[in-house]
Amino acid sequence: MKKNFTRYLITSALPYANGPIHIGHLAGVYVPSDIYVRYLRQRGKEVISICGSDEHGVPITLKARQEGVTPQNIVDRYHEVNKKAFQEFGITFDIYSRTSNKIHYETASEFFKILYEKGIFIEKTTRQYFDEEANAFLADRYITGTCPHCGNGNAYGDQCEQCGSSLSPQELIDPVSTISGNKPVLKETTHWYLPLDRYEKWLRKWILEDHKEWKPNVFGQCKSWLDQGLQPRAVSRDLDWGVPVPVEGAEGKVLYVWFDAPIGYISATKELTGKWEKYWKDESTRMIHFIGKDNIVFHCIIFPCMLKAEGSYILPDNIPANEFLNLENEKISTSRNWAVWLHEYLEDFPGKQDVLRYVLCANAPESKDNDFTWNDFQNRNNNELVAILGNFVNRTIVLTHNYFKGCVPEISDLLKTDSEVLDEIRNIASRVTDSLENFRFREAVKLTMDLARLGNKYLADTEPWKLIKTDEARVKTILNISLQITANLSILMDPFLPFSMEKLRNFISFNEISWDLLGSHELLKAGHQIHNAGLLFEKIEDEQIRAQKDKLLITRKNHLKEEPVKEQKPEISFEDFSKxxxxxxxxxxxxxxxxxxxxxxxxxxxxxxxxxxxxxxxxxxxxxxxxxxxxxxxxxxxxxxxxxxxxxxxxxxxxxxxxxxxxxxxxxxxxxxxxxx
RNA sequence: GGCGAGGUAGCUCAGCUGGUUAGAGCGCAUGAUUCAUAAUCAUGAGGUCGGCGGUUCAACCCCGCCUCUCGCUACCA
Missing domain, CATH: 2.40.50.140 (Nucleic acid-binding proteins)
Structure with missing residues (x-):
């Protein structure tokens, strides 16, 4: 099934615009996606990287209501925060768009219309509670009433918290709208459904037969869904925040957020380039979705069905979904504030984007849930970035300055050890390439570090600081090779550590990053003048780590205290109580x-x-x-x-x-x- | 309960379609070294590959049962 692709369309899950980005999002989606995109660019591939804010859906309207502002207000806030944080962190999207854009409304609307006109949808009319004063259909949790099972007077439309039975709103006795306090009325409403079940056979072949190369966690999850059988899924709902359903008589209805969000990839591409169709409709484009495991069903099943139903779009070739990242042994939780937020990290560790990128990649949850700990963060920084990589680069540059005034010395005779080291550069580069091509990012980053290890070993084995007294020609060769390793590192590690590698290239006055150059033994020509070395990375002290751990514990403790206490239930009589x-x-x-x-x-x-x-x-x-x-x-x-x-x-x-x-x-x-x- | 993904050295994890003494990094111990942010390099100790049974000349890798973790799901609360 290897196709010949000539261009790449890379999408990264659209972050939901009701909160900031944390390390779980980064490790699962944005760090791998950015590494991959940077790698492709270095290879000179035609590639675009698409992302943006996902801004519709009920949770945003809820948050807006809580804060007494408009939904637009909420999404504006987080769109800016996240866009800025990504940019500062060095995530190089070609566009970071948003689904509240006009172009998205048009695109999503158009997409719906095409499916509608093709008769793809099933139309179903049901009776739902409607609040006449608020003039809105009520979501299940906006309705309270008396539980038919236990008599609890404050049961919600979807479940009774007292006896635990799950309910439907119609079962409630004396339902009340929590918006107006009035009694809602049952009213007919019509919705459109995407009949996923009709695509089951096609999906089985497309995934289970044609895409066996997908990661086990992704493939397995899809198989599980397919084996359980697919149901038609409503693509519209009664809400006033979202893309209006473009059908006559559909006032007050919007596209369900899961339907409009992935179309956001398309509208963002349109916004980016007038030639968007060659990315979305040309079979020679390879589309890859980077997502977290919570998104597998949407990107592997539902969105492909939408694209297939529309008919003119290509399908994703791979969907390398990651698992979840834990923090200090506990699940990351926005509501409990158990997270490391990107915008806060950028403030607390200025200039250390690469450290987090490195740690999150080296410990990415590629095949199973993984754990981020601050101790590990410190160890990897101090033992790997500082001690292995930074140190090797520093030794090489310092030695070159000490012995040859910063001028790249020339090679004379190559010994066997020299040739072996030079061969190993090529070998490592090709293995890194292979790992990246197969979305094995942790393996890739580990291999790049092996190249720095090789450099340290080479210096330790050849001991130029001893030879300088007796055999300057030999030292010249050794340092030339060490500098070639350094230059190769600056290319090979660029996708992972873009800030530091740029810094490194400045140290050695070198500004090539083309992947094709990897393995070359003449990246720095003899006679080339390099600059003085600065420090590529600095140690992170225990104090900083302790501060971060304290911060986590404190915010969590405060959060527990500040958690709003639930409102008092409606008054009851003494009689009620005495029952x-x-x-x-x-x-x-x-x-x-x-x-x-x-x-x-x-x-x-x-x-x-x-x-x-x-x-x-x-x-x-x-x-x-x-x-x-x-x-x-x-x-x-x-x-x-x-x-x-x-x-x-x-x-x-x-x-x-x-x-x-x-x-x-x-x-x-x-x-x-x-x-x- | 059903389904999916995991359970491999103290820690974090690799191990492709079954094949000789199961790997890496960190940590630990010992030694070497000083160009380098006390960084580096070498050597070593550490595993009945979650448990039990089976298939096979041969299983960490295949099959069955059990057990623990995570996720989805369910007439779970």
Whole structure:
């Protein structure tokens, strides 16, 4: 299936414009994509790199409402922050566009229209709750009402947080719109669906047979989706923020964000160049999507179906999705502020873009989730960038200045060791090339560092500082070769460490970066004058690392405190309250319910009886530690079957903003069966 | 529960379609060295390749079962 491609279209997942960029995004998507793009440019390939902000969707409207500003306001803010951060970090998109642009509205609209006119979509009319005062259909979580199962008066349209049952809005008794507080009415609404199921056969062949070379995590995920069977998927929804559905009578409807976002790649290309069609519609273009694993289904299944349905577009040739990056052993979480934010890193470590690029690449989550730790960051900087690479370059340049006044000396006779080293430059370069071609970026960056290691070893083996006293000609050869290694490094490492390599090329007054030059033994001609060396990298001290770790812990602690406390529920009468029969009780037996993640089955002594209660606390409590524990129990809650076990009541637990559960514990003096009033 | 991806030296990870003594970097120990940001170079110690069973002349790599982690999903909460 090797095709002859003559140009490249590289896309990087459009960051969602409701927050800043963190190291997880970088390691998963933008660092690999930028390395690849820079590499292609150095090879002289025709390539464009596309990215931009994804600015539609419900979360942005929610955030806007929370802050009392317009959605446009929110996306303007993050678009600027992220665009600037990417640029400063050296991510070289040819364009960083945005989906609130006019050109995107036109492109997305046009795309929809073509599919619409081809009769691709299925049209379905359903009844949804509508708020007449706000004049808007209500998303599930904008509706509250009484839970039909447990009677909780404050259940949401999608689920009841009290009894945990998942609901649909129509099941709620006495639904209320949280926007206006009014009672919503059921109203018919029509939406369009992309019948993914009709493309299943085609997808199976295209992915499972024609693209076996995709990464295992990507291929496996696709297979999983295909085996589960695809469903038609709504491409429109009732919302006032997004690209309007370009069909008569579709007022108040916009394209679903998953539909318009990938089209953003197309509109960004249009914005970049009038010749956009040769990138999107010419079979000799190789399109590659860089994404994180959360985006696999959209880029491997849905977007290709859209392109296929439209008919005139090419399909992606590869989608090297990465897994996730953890931070200090915990999942990165925006809401818990457990992240290293790019814009903050750039402030805290000015001029150290390459250090982060290097660490994130060397430890990228290519085949499985990986961990970023500040200790590792420090170690890699100090032991690899400073000690191996920076040191080798510095030794070479200093020696050249000490012995030959900064003038590149000439080669005389080559010994076997010299030839072997020169051969090894070529060898490493070709292996780096191979790794990059196959999206193995961590392997690639490791190999480039091997070239610097080779340089250090060469110097240690040949010891020019000793020979200078007896054999100057030999020293000339040695330093010439060391300088050739240095010049080769400045090309080979440029995709990974662009800032430092530019600096290095200034040290040696060299400004070629063409990949074709790699392996050459004459990048620096004898007689060429080089500049003095500065430091390529500097050590990072423990103090800085400690500060970063402290910062993480502090922001997290503050975040927990500042997490807004949930609003009080609507008033109830004393009568309502007195309906509830709550007692103190003691757990007398507890065991994990087999084959579940969270469930523990308990026997509790309520004073009145001994009964079974099933509770979802296994993630926070060990069954053995529960026995003998005093708890509060809602005893007259209707029994409910959970995993085939009848749960007779509910144990009261408090839930922290981070989701952890904690028992509400009665004082020691309370006896079993004591009423709680 | 179903599906997917992982579980390889103290740590972070490589190991292509099964084939002789399982690799790298860091860390650790010992030695060499001083041109270099006390950096470098060499040598060494460390693994029953998650567990059990099977296929095979031969398995880290194939098959089955079990177990742990992550993700998606489900009549999970």
């Amino acid at each position: 509830m029969d709550m007692r103190t009780a003691t757990i007398i037996h507890a065991e994990k319910v087999p084959k579940t993640k969270k469930l523990i089955k308990m026997q509790v002594d309520t004073g009145m009886d001994k009964r079974t209660i099933v509770s979802g606390i296994a993630e926070y409590y060990d069954p053995a530690s529960l026995i003998g524990r005093k708890v509060c129990v809602l005893t007259n809650l209707a029994a409910r079957k959970i995993k085939g076990i009848e749960s007779q009541g509910m144990i009261l637990l408090s839930e922290n903003p981070d989701g952890t559960l904690h028992f509400v514990t009665p004082a020691d003096e309370a006896v079993n069966g004591a009423e709680i009033n």
